[in-house]
Amino acid sequence: MTSERAKRFPLGLEDLVREPRRPEGRPGEVRAAALAASAALNARQQPARNLQPGVVGKAPSKQSRAQAPVPAKSPVGAQARPQVMTPPKPLAAPAAKSPARPVVQSASVRPSSAGRTAAQAPAPARAPAKPGAQLASSAKPASRPAERSAAPNVALNGAMALTSERVRERMVERLRANGVTDQRVLNAMSVVPRHMFVDPGLAVQAYEDAALPIGHHQTISKPSVVARMIELAAAGRTLTNVLEIGTGCGYQAAVLSQVAREVYSIERIKPLSERAKTNLRPLRIPNIRLHYGDGRLGLPSAAPFDAILIAAAGLDVPQALLEQLAIGGRLIAPVGSQEGQSQVLTLVERLGPAQWRESRLDRVFFVPLKSGVI
Numbered sequence: 001m002t003s004e005r006a007k008r009f010p011l012g013l014e015d016l017v018r019e020p021r022r023p024e025g026r027p028g029e030v031r032a033a034a035l036a037a038s039a040a041l042n043a044r045q046q047p048a049r050n051l052q053p054g055v056v057g058k059a060p061s062k063q064s065r066a067q068a069p070v071p072a073k074s075p076v077g078a079q080a081r082p083q084v085m086t087p088p089k090p091l092a093a094p095a096a097k098s099p100a101r102p103v104v105q106s107a108s109v110r111p112s113s114a115g116r117t118a119a120q121a122p123a124p125a126r127a128p129a130k131p132g133a134q135l136a137s138s139a140k141p142a143s144r145p146a147e148r149s150a151a152p153n154v155a156l157n158g159a160m161a162l163t164s165e166r167v168r169e170r171m172v173e174r175l176r177a178n179g180v181t182d183q184r185v186l187n188a189m190s191v192v193p194r195h196m197f198v199d200p201g202l203a204v205q206a207y208e209d210a211a212l213p214i215g216h217h218q219t220i221s222k223p224s225v226v227a228r229m230i231e232l233a234a235a236g237r238t239l240t241n242v243l244e245i246g247t248g249c250g251y252q253a254a255v256l257s258q259v260a261r262e263v264y265s266i267e268r269i270k271p272l273s274e275r276a277k278t279n280l281r282p283l284r285i286p287n288i289r290l291h292y293g294d295g296r297l298g299l300p301s302a303a304p305f306d307a308i309l310i311a312a313a314g315l316d317v318p319q320a321l322l323e324q325l326a327i328g329g330r331l332i333a334p335v336g337s338q339e340g341q342s343q344v345l346t347l348v349e350r351l352g353p354a355q356w357r358e359s360r361l362d363r364v365f366f367v368p369l370k371s372g373v374i
Contacts, residue, residue: 164193167207174209175227182231188258189227194220197251197279211365214249216269218367221311225345225364226252229332232347232361233307234259241302243324245295245333245369246311250276253288256309263288264302266295268373296371298324305329313343314369325350334366 172190180186195206197220202212211219221229230252233242239260244253247267253276256263265288267273273292280288291299295310296318304326310317310333317333325331329350336343343366347359 164195168193171207171209171223175224178224180224180227180231182234182236184259185227185231185234185255188230188255189223191258192251192254192283194223194251196282197249197254214272214275216272218248218269218272220249220251221366226255228362229309229345230255230259233309233330233332235330237306239306241305241326243299243302243305243308243321244311245298245309245321246367247276247290248272248311250279250288250290252309252311253290254280254283254285257285257288260307261287262302264291264299264305265289266291266293266299268292268294268370270374292373294371294373296320296369300324307331308333310334310369311366312369313338313364313366317346317348322348322350322356325356327352334364335360338365338368 168190171194172186175189176186195203198206198212198214205212207223209222209224211222211225214220233239240262242256242260242263244256244263244265247253247265249272250265253263253265265276267276267290270292273290276290280290289302293299295312296314298308298318298320300320303324305324306326306329308321308325308329308331310321310331313334313336315337316335317331321331325348327350331348331350333346333348334343335346343364344360345362345364347361349357349359351357
């Protein structure tokens, strides 16, 4: 080796070949280093500054081999580059974990109902966690909105129930102040939820002393009128069979069921009869019998009745109803026409087989009593 070559290549060929055998590397890596060294000896025209003999000569570290520059101008060096860079295939082993990384990232970045965003996702530089743990943590917040939405509903229903009880108690106090003294009637009025028998839009007025529309040109009677009629019909007696003419929405029948043993109610308007069934079904009252038919004819199959209440005004009391009243029984009905509000709440008592006594009491206003069914 001449002095000029010694300046350019301070290491000999034998040094370049022997040196890579020191590390415990693969045979392919040593052979690649030897080929790279022979190629470097043949590239005599390449400037010495483009070579880094120290990097080529060491080769114990895989990282240093991967970072070693290869001469760009020499065509032989260009062929040597893929041979030198192919050995770092073992570096692909850590990359095998990379397919799991997008799965974990997508699970943590996916927005959940709790409002997590990509900025809150764990950084990839951290220690890799099990994908199952990440998926479980992102799935937990999804159940929280359902729990939140369910809780206010339960509280709201409870508040409405408490409010309903309070307003019913205030209604009962007004009835007592207006002269209703029968405790059975007051208890019945406090138990039956009147708001369940009116339209939802009128529920806030359910416990006011007012008649409210229920459709088909019919109304639900005032609480004071309902309590007054039931008190007059009972008159301190224990009622067995009671007949109601004009079921309407079913409210008065529900109150009667708390006072009498059996309640029969007739409605001539089919939609109202069905509505009464719908209103009474949730209350599960076992002693009410609803019938669809002509109320002026009564219900001979279940007669005689201890009390009969007519929730519509006729010019007179139908004879069929007088005949179905038991001896000693009491019939309560508004009698009169709607013109000039001349209706009067009338009490009829049956004294014998062919003897009745009539008493006129309060001025009222009811829908007309009609015959037939619709």
